[in-house]
Amino acid sequence: MISLNWVKDYIDLDGEDLKELAVKITKAGVNVEAVKDNHINNLVIGEVVSCEDHPNSDHLKVCMVNVGNEIVQIVCGAPNVRRGLKVIVALPGAVLPGNFEIKKGKIRDVESNGMLCALFELGIEEKTDETYAKGIHEVEEDVKVGSDANEYLGTSDVLYELDVHKHRNNDCYYHIGFAYEIGCILNKKVTLPDITHKEIKEDVNDYLTLKVETEDCPYYLAKMVKDVVIKESPEFIKQRLINAGMRPINNVVDISNYVMLEFGQPLHFFDKDYLGDKIVVRKVKENETIKTLDGLNRELKTSDIVITDGDKPVCIAGVMGGENTEVLPTTKNILIESAIFDAVSIRNTASHLNLKSEASIRYGKGLNYEYTKMAIERACHLLERYADAKVLSGIVCHDKVDKTDKTVTFKTEEINKILGIEITDDDVKVELGRLDFPYVYKASEFIVTIPKRRLDIDPNINDIAEEIGRLYGYHNLVSTLPKGYTKQGEYIGDVKIRKETSKRLRTLGLNECKTYTLVSPDMAKLFRYEDKENVILPNPMSIDKSIVRTSIIPSLLNVYDYNTARSVKDICIYEIAKTYDKDFNEDLKTAILMKGEYLTNDWLKLNVKVDFYLIKGVIENLLNYLGYKNRYSFEKAQISDLHPGISSKILIDKDEVGIIGKVHPSLKKDDIFVAEISLTKLYEKSVKPIKFKEVSKYPEINKDMAFIVANEVESDAIKSVIKKEGGRILGDVKVFDLYPNISEGKKSIAYRLTFRDETRTLADDEVMLIFNKIIASVESQFDAVLRDK
C-alpha cells in the first residue's frame, strides 16, 4: 500500500488527479489495483453548546452541537462529553471505517442527527479498553468550529494498492522507489528526505567490534544512539504506518518501520545494553536455536545466517530479531543495523521457518546498497528528532559489495528494431531523462548507466527497450507480420502419429479423454503388464496423485466409473498420453475402453454389443489406417487384470506393441473391453508410402473348406498352414463359418480361399491340386477332419 501523502514528500504532485495518475502508472506496467481515498465526507469540527441527561437512559446525554452553519441535536454516550467541548462530528452521510454510515435516527426515542467520534471510531487508533475509556476525542480550543475534521486530523490521504509483477516489487514497494516511478510517468524529479543529524564525540567503534564470517552478508553497517526516550510517535508517523498497513508501537519501533517503508531497507534495532560489545555475523552452527521477538523458540538450519554477540544468536538475519536483545520501553541505548543479506538465503530461511516478516519479504527480493547507508542516517535523523536520541559518531562497517556500474551501449535503431517503432535519438534522450537513467551520448551511441535502485534491469538492450517501450506505450504499437522465409507448418516427430491415431479413433466413434498423469498407488497397481517400475514423487501434494503412471487404462476405468455413476450406458473412450518408467523412459501410449453398445437401434433390435471382436476390429482398423496392414497379429496371453481367457498381446512384425482383452470380472462386473498400444513403438516401425495396386484382370477361383477340430485349435494357426501350403496363387483366406461344440470338444470352422494370378487364368486342376494338399496338411497337423461338403 502506497500513501500518496507520503510520496508527496519526495515529488511534487500538486494539481495531479490521482485517479488518472493511477491509470497512467498502470498502463506503463506497474499495476495499481485499487485507489482508496480515506477522506471521510461530512466530518466536521463542532462545539457542544448544551449537554442534558437523556430522559430514557442513565448514561446517555442529549447534546446540541454547533457545527458551523447550524446547531444539531446528537445523542452521545461518551463519559467525557460536556458543554463547551470541541469535538469531531460525523454528520449524516459520513461513512466511517468498517463501512459504517451515519444516518438520522432516534436513540431511545430521542432524535439524533450524527455522532461525536472517538479516534478508534475513525480508524486512527485501535479499539482497546484503554482507548474506549478515553471516550470521544477532545479537540484543541483553537480549532475552528465547522472546519473539515479530515484536515485537522491530517488523515486525508489517497492510497494505491499495488499488484506488481515480481521484478518490480522491490523498488515499487517503498515510497521513494514509487516516487521515482511516478517521476518517469510525469517527467518530474525526486527529492530524497533529510538525513542530517548531530553526532556526539563518542564513537560507536569504541563500543563494538564487527566480524562478518559469511559471504552471504556482503554489507553490514551499524550506528549507535544513546539516551533515547521511548514514547508515542508523532501523529504523521502513526498515520502513515497505519495507512501502509502497519501497527504503530512506539516512536523507536515506528521509526525503524518508517525508514523501511521509505527506502525499502529493513533496519534492526538491538538494545545495546543487552547485546554486549561484539557482533559476529555467521552461518548457524549445529543445533542452534533462538527465541524470536514473537516469543517462539526457533530451530535453525546451518544454511541460515544469524547475528550473534560472539557467542549466541541475537537475531535471525533479515528475518526476525531475538527476544534477548529486543527494544523495550525501558531501553536507553540502541544499536541500529542496516545490512544486505543474500536474497536466496533469506528466502530459504523464511520459508523453512514459515516466518514471513516485512523484513524477510524485502530481503528476499533484493536491496539497493545505495540506500543501506542512507537509511541508517535517516533513522538517526528521526531518532534524534522524535526520540531525543544522541547519535554517536562513526559507523561500524563491513563492505564487500560489488559496486560496478551496470551500463548498456546501444543505438536508437536497435531499440526501434526490437519494438518495431520509429523514434529518434532525441526521443530516446527524453525517455532516458524521464527514467532518470544517467547516460552519455556520443557519435549517435548511448551509454546508459542503470540506477542501483532498479535491481530488475539487466545490462542489455532488451531491458532498455522495455523501459522505453512501456513509456512510449504498447498501445501505440502497430501490427505487422514477421518477414522472412516460411513454409507450411508440420507435426514433428511422434506428434504426427498421435494426431492421426486420435483422428481415426474419433472417426470410429470413440470419445477422447484427458486424465491425470499422476495417479494413486491403488491405480498404479493395476495393468502392470510390462516389466516397469513407477516414478514415485518424493514430495507429492496428496497420496492420490503421487505416482507417475505407466498405463492409461486405470485412468480410463475411472472415467468409466464416473460416467456409469451418472447412468451413461455406452462408453467408448480413448486417451493418448505419455507414460514414464522409473528411469524416465518415455512411452507414448493410446488406451481404449469400450463397454455397452457400439451401434444401437432398439426398435429395430439392431443392437451391436461391444465384445472382444468389436474392439479387436477397432484396433485392426486403426492399425490398417496407420499403415501396418498384414503386419500385425494377436497372440493369446495371460495379462494382469484381464480375463485370462479373453486377453491377447498385439504384435507388429512379431514385436509386442500392446495388449487387448476383457477387464477381469473380479475388477469390474460389467463387460468392459480395453486395449493399449505403444505409439512410441509404432513410431519406430517405418511405413511404406501408399502405392496404387491394380486388381488382377484374370478371374478368381473361390473354394470353401470346413474342418472339424478340437475347440482349442486357434483359427489363425490353421490359416497360417493354409497360407503356407497355398503358396503364391492363394490370395485371401477368410473364416466364414464357425460352430463351436459341434461334437464333444470339437468345433467346425470353415474357410473361403480365393485363388488368383495376376498374369493368367488359373486352371481348375492346378487349383484342386493345391486345395487337396492344403486339406491333407491341415488334417495331419491339427488332427482335423474335413467336413462333408
Added chain:
Amino acid sequence: MHSDKIKEISEELKTLFDDCTKSKLENIKTEYLGKNGKITLLNGLIKDVPNEMKKEFGMQVNALRSEFNEKYEKVKSELEEAEINQKLASEAIDITLPGTNIKNGAPNILEKIVEEIESVFMSMGYDVVDGPEIEEDHYNFELLNIPKGHPARDAQDTFYVKGEDYLLRSQTSPVQARVMLASGGDKPIRMICPGKTYRRDADDATHSHQFMQIEGLLVDKDVSLSDLKGTFDVVVKKLFGESTKTRFRPSYYQFTEPSVETDISCFVCKGKGCSLCKNTGWITVSGAGIVHPNVLKNCGYDPKVWTGFAFGFGAERLAMLKYGINDIRTFYQTDLREVENFDRREA
C-alpha cells in the same frame, strides 16, 4: 364383305381394353393375334380378295394389327406401372422412426482448442513439436534464464521427481530450448509446443495441478514486438471472431524482455463491459515478449544476429472463455453427456 370384317374388328378395338387386367390382357392378345386370332385370320381371307384390292386390304389388316399392338403395349405398360406402384406403396415405411445410433467421437475440449490454434499457426509456417513431460532442470529453468535460487523454481510450485535435477515440467518452454539447441543456432525457427504441464496447485474450480500450455517461438533475423502483435491479431481473430482487437500491456517473464500481457477485446460485449470481462471490455489471454538475449545465448543463438518472440496461452483458460466453462475440472472428468456436443465443426 371382308372390309365389313375389318370395320367390325376396328369397332371392337375401341372398347376392347376398357377395364382390362393383366390376365385379361393376354387372353385378348390370343383372341386377336393368336394362331386363330381374329386379326390373324384376316390374313387368310386375302386369297378371296380381288387382285386390285389385295394391296388395299393388306394395308388395312396391317393398320389394324398396328393399332391393336399400340393399344396393347400402352395398356400393358399402364398395368405394369400400376402394379409397381402398388408394390412400392406396400413397402412404404414410417420415416419418422429413429435412425440407428452411430456413436460419435468427440475430441477432448482442450484438444479441440489446441487443434484450432495449431491449424492457425501451421498455416503461418509454425511446426508443432512436443518434448518430455519429465524434464531436466537444465531445460525447464536453467536455459530459460531462471537460475538456481530464483523464486520461480520454488519447490512449492514444482513437482520434483528426483532431487532438483528432474521434474514434471512446469511449463512447455523447455521444448523451445530443445528446439533451439537442435537447430544449431543458424536457422530461423517457427514452432508451437502445446502440451501438458504440472504445478503444485490444489485442484479446485479454477486451479489444476495438471494443465495445458500452448507456447510458441519465432526466431529470425529481424523480429519486433510489432510482429508479435500482428501475429496475435491473426490468431485471436480466427479464434474469437474478425472484430476482435488485441492490446498489449507491460508485463514480466524471466525468459522474455520486453514482456507483455495480451488482452483481447471482450467477444461477449464487444468491449462495452460485461461480467466476463469484469466491465473492463478486455480479457487477458496470453503472456508474451521478445526472447531474452540470455535465453538465445544459452540455446546457441547469437543475440547480436538473431531475435525472436515467444508467447504462451493457457488452453484451459481459452476453452473456458470460448465455451463458457466455469470449472477447470470439466476437462479432466470426461462426462460423456457434456463432451458429445463437441463432436462437430465450428460454426
